[in-house]
Amino acid sequence: MVRKHDNNKVIIALYRSNELEGNLKYIYDELNKQMPEAEIHLVVGKNKMNLGLFKEIIMLSNAHYLILDDYYLPVYLIHPKKNLKVIQLWHAAGAFKKFGYSTVGTKFGPKTSYLEVVPIHSNYTHVYVSSKKVIQYYADAFQMSPMNIFPLGIPRTDLFKDEKEKDKIKKNIYDDYPFLKDKVNILIAPTYRAKGDQHESDEELTKAIINISDAINENLHIIFKPHPYMDKAELNKLEECPNVLVTPNYPINEWMLISDAFVTDYSSSIFEFALLKRPLAHFIPDINDYVHNRGFYQDISVISDGEQLYNTTQLIEWMNRRKKHEHFDSSRMIHYNFDYTDNVSERIVTHFIRK
Numbered sequence: 387m388v389r390k391h392d393n394n395k396v397i398i399a400l401y402r403s404n405e406l407e408g409n410l411k412y413i414y415d416e417l418n419k420q421m422p423e424a425e426i427h428l429v430v431g432k433n434k435m436n437l438g439l440f441k442e443i444i445m446l447s448n449a450h451y452l453i454l455d456d457y458y459l460p461v462y463l464i465h466p467k468k469n470l471k472v473i474q475l476w477h478a479a480g481a482f483k484k485f486g487y488s489t490v491g492t493k494f495g496p497k498t499s500y501l502e503v504v505p506i507h508s509n510y511t512h513v514y515v516s517s518k519k520v521i522q523y524y525a526d527a528f529q530m531s532p533m534n535i536f537p538l539g540i541p542r543t544d545l546f547k548d549e550k551e552k553d554k555i556k557k558n559i560y561d562d563y564p565f566l567k568d569k570v571n572i573l574i575a576p577t578y579r580a581k582g583d584q585h586e587s588d589e590e591l592t593k594a595i596i597n598i599s600d601a602i603n604e605n606l607h608i609i610f611k612p613h614p615y616m617d618k619a620e621l622n623k624l625e626e627c628p629n630v631l632v633t634p635n636y637p638i639n640e641w642m643l644i645s646d647a648f649v650t651d652y653s654s655s656i657f658e659f660a661l662l663k664r665p666l667a668h669f670i671p672d673i674n675d676y677v678h679n680r681g682f683y684q685d686i687s688v689i690s691d692g693e694q695l696y697n698t699t700q701l702i703e704w705m706n707r708r709k710k711h712e713h714f715d716s717s718r719m720i721h722y723n724f725d726y727t728d729n730v731s732e733r734i735v736t737h738f739i740r741k
Contacts, residue, residue, distance in 0.1 A: 389444075389447050389448035390448060391448050391450065391467070391469055392425070392448050392449065392450060393450045394421075394423050394424050394425050394450065395424075395425050395427070395448060395449040395450050395451070396417060396421075396424050396425065396426045396427065396449065396450065396451040396452075396453065397426075397427050397429055397445060397446060397449050397451065397452045397453070398410055398413075398414060398426060398427070398428050398429070398453045399429050399431045399442075399452065399453070399454050399456075399458045400428060400429065400430045400431065401430075401431045401433065401454075401455075401456045401457065401458065402455065402456050402477060402614045403614060404430055406428060407637045408455065408477065408541075408542045408637050408639070409455045409475040409477065409540065409541040409542050410453065410455055410475070411542075412541035412542050412544055412545075412730075412731040413453060413475065413541050413731055413734065413735060414426065415731070416541075416731040416732055416734075416735040417735055419735075420732075420735050420736065420739060421735075421739065427445065427449075429442055429445065431458055431459070431460070433457060433458065433459040434459075435459075439459065439460055439463075442460040443460045443463065443464055446460060446461065446464065446466070446470070447467075449470060450469060450470065450471065451470075451471050451473060451738070452470060452471070452472045452473065453473045453475065454472070454473065454474050454475065455474070455475045455476060455477045456476070456477055457506065457507070459504065461508075461509050462504050462505055462506055462507070462508050462509065463504065464509070466509050470511075471511050471512060471738060472509050472510050472511045472512070473510075473511070473512045473513075473514070473738050474507075474510045474512065474513045474514070474528075475514055475540075475541065475734075476513065476514070476515065476524070478654035479516045479540045479543075479654050479655075479657040479658055479723060479724070480516055480517070480520060480654050480657045480689055480723040481515075481519075481520035481523035481524065481683040481684060481689075482652060482653075482654045482657075482682060482683065482684070482689065483577065483652050483654075483680055483681075483682060483683075484527070484680055484681045484682065484683060485527050486506060486507050486526075486527030486528055486529075487506075487507070487526060487527055487528065487529045488523070488526050488527045488681075488683070489680060489681070492679060492680055492681065493679050493680075494679060494680040495680075507527065507528040507529065507530070508528075508529075508530075510528060510530060510534065511534060512534060512536065512737075512738050512741070513528065513530070513534060513535045513536070514535075514536050514537075514538050514539070514540075514541075514734050515535055515536070515537050515538075516537065516539055516540050516657070516723055516724050516725065517537050517722070517723055517724055517725045518537045518725060519722065519723075520537070520683075520723075521535045521537060523683040523684075536734075536737060537725045537726075538725075538726055538730060538733045538734050538737060539724065539725065539726035539727060539730035539733065539734070540658065540724075540730060541730050541731040541734060542637070542639050542658075543639070543658055543661060543724075543727055543730060544728075544729070544730050544731050545639055545640070545643075546639075546658075546661050546662065546727070547727070547728055552643055555636075555640045555643055556643050556644055558636075559636060559640070559641070559643075559644055560644070562635075563631065565607070566607060566609070566631070566644060569605060569606065569607040570603075570605050570606045570607070570646050570647075570708050570709060570710050571606075571607050571608075571609055571644055571645045571646050571647075572606060572607070572608050572609065572645065572646065572647045572648070572649060572705055572708060573609045573611060573638075573641055573642060573645035573647070573648045573649070573659070574591065574595060574608055574609065574610050574611070574648075574649045574650070575610075575611040575613070575638055575648070575649075575650050575653050575655050576590075576591035576592070576612070576613055576616070576650060576651055576653065577613065577650065577651050577652040577653040578613045578616075579613075579616075590620070591650075591651055591669060592610075592620050592621065592623075592624050594669065594671075594698055594701065595608060595610065595624060595627070595630060596623055596624055596627060597698060598698050598701060598702050598705075599627040599628075599629055599630055601702045602629065602702060602705050602706060603705075603706050606629065606705060606706070606708065607629055607630075607631065608627075608629060608630045608631065609631050609633060609641055609644075609645060610624060610630055610631065610632045610633065611633045611638045611641055612632065612633070613653075638655055639655075639658060642655075642658070642659050642662060643662075645659075645664070646664060646665070646708055646709070646710055646711065646712055647664055647665040647666065647667070647705070647708045647712070648664065648665070648666040648667070648692075649666070649667050649668075649669055649695075649701070649704075649705070650666075650667075650668060650669070651668060651669055651670055651672075652668070652670070652676065652682075656668070656690060656692055657689075657690075657719070657723045657724075660690075660691070660716035660719045660720050660723070661716075661720060661724075661727060663713060663714055663715065663716050663717075664712060664713070664714050665693075665708060665712055665714045666690075666691070666692040666693075666714065666716070667692045667693040667694070667695055667701075667704055668686060668690065668692045668693070668694050668695065669695045669701050670686070670694055670695065670696060671696050671697055673686075673696075688722075689719070689722060689723060690719055691714075691715075691716050691718060691719040692719075
């Protein structure tokens with residue numbers, strides 16, 4: 387049975403979270419403004435070969451828009467109709483760690499035998515990135531034409547220009563965690579670490595935080611935002627540290643609003659934190675392993691102004707120097723990684739509706 391195409395049908399695929407948040411939420415809200423007649427379906431994708439996969443494929447058969455921010459198996463297994471717009475927002479700003487086809491041949495990357503069955507990252511008609519400088523890297527990662535990659539920005543960064551919404555979020559967080567209000571809050575967010583045969587190195591940021599938690603100043607508090615795919619078992623010991631809050635709620639960009647500094651290893655969230663012009667750093671004792679395994683598109687010094695820390699002594703010293711409401715000039719880093727940082731959601735929705 388051929389299902390009649392529905393010009394108003396929109397599917398938003400949730401995978402990184404079961405809740406609508408981040409880029410997907412900002413595009414959802416903007417779609418409701420620009421296209422009030424839209425029939426928006428939220429699908430929690432499992433990316434598994436099961437009965438649910440076929441139900442998702444059937445849902446796609448008469449849709450006009452499919453909106454993603456991550457890997458989404460169903461769209462790689464079909465020959466989409468010409469009138470289906472597959473919009474990949476991706477979940478990362480800039481171009482930091484290699485991914486997709488850029489990692490073929492590395493320990494981290496997909497096997498050729500798998501790609502013969504599942505042509506990953508195929509069928510995208512619109513990909514939105516943070517700047518022109520990174521188009522070439524996404525074209526390589528997705529094996530697609532640069533002509534379909536548009537440097538219109540990262541939708542969720544619209545939050546940073548919305549003073550009313552920022553005040554509301556900060557109030558909600560402080561209502562839930564009043565002890566954070568008078569602390570120097572350091573947000574720590576590790577990148578995804580693969581397990582098993584794909585693992586990049588033996589370093590774990592969680593272990594480093596546990597080891598140094600007794601050595602940081604009493605006025606500091608660590609807000610630890612786990613990667614969505616992090617094994618929850620890894621977090622149990624971290625939760626025992628009295629000066630560490632393992633965040634159970636709120637998206638990372640909302641935690642940024644009450645954070646005085648940011649530490650990561652290789653998470654691209656550091657680019658978005660740079661928009662707030664506060665101190666930032668990379669804890670990278672395993673950088674040599676990482677370079678020779680998964681690898682980077684660009685050198686850290688080129689894309690980031692964050693201080694590079696190579697051992698826990700440097701990490702402790704850097705954290706203990708931090709102050710409340712401390713300013714950091716990240717203008718160069720912002721200019722390098724972003725072409726647009728205002729009205730991004732409006733730009734993107736207007737673009738894919740018309741193009």
